[in-house]
Amino acid sequence: MASVLPSSVVEGVVIVDPKVFRDERGLFIETYRQEWVPGAPPMVQANRADRQRGCLVGLHYHLHQADYWYVPFGRAYVALHDLRHSSPTSGSTLTLELDDNDHRGVYIPPGVAHGFYAITDMTITYLVDRYYDPADELGVAWNDPALGIDWPASAPILSDRDQSNPRRAEIPPELQPV
DSSP: EEEEEEEETTTTTTTEEEOOEEEEEEEEEEEOOGGGSSSSSOOEEEEEEEEEBBBBEEEEEOOOOOEEEEEEEEEEEEEEEEEEETTTTTEEEEEEETTTTTTEEEEEEEEEEEEEESSSEEEEEEESSSOGGGGGGOOTTTTTTGOOOOOOOOOOBBHHHHHHOOOGGGGGGGGGOO
């Protein structure tokens, strides 16, 4: 049985440490179960991204979509920042590592900015509870000092999009999570 722990740092984030079954054939892991996140909408789409060591993705956020992240190969430094004004943990930042050794997963609710740095070459799979909607693909600057994220790299490989994300204070009111 998995260990499922709601985060005490960012409300609505759930961290899952699944049970790993190993034998001479290899291993088996349940990487996601709907019951681990009670009350959450069902996940409707699965995505996979392979990233090279030194790459930083994010920070991204959605007003309507939740994500569930799992790293089956490699190691990622994950940063989550609560952008929701109505949340009791608004402005809080949580960092953790996801890797192919611990097999931890993380549920990220709408309004929580999320990003990761590839410590090694890695693969991340993520489930989402809404189909892709470009209008709900938003971002905040990965290096905004107001977020208080201590990334393990000062000059990561970034996409053009992630290089141009605004600082938190510059997010227009209509794009701020409630």
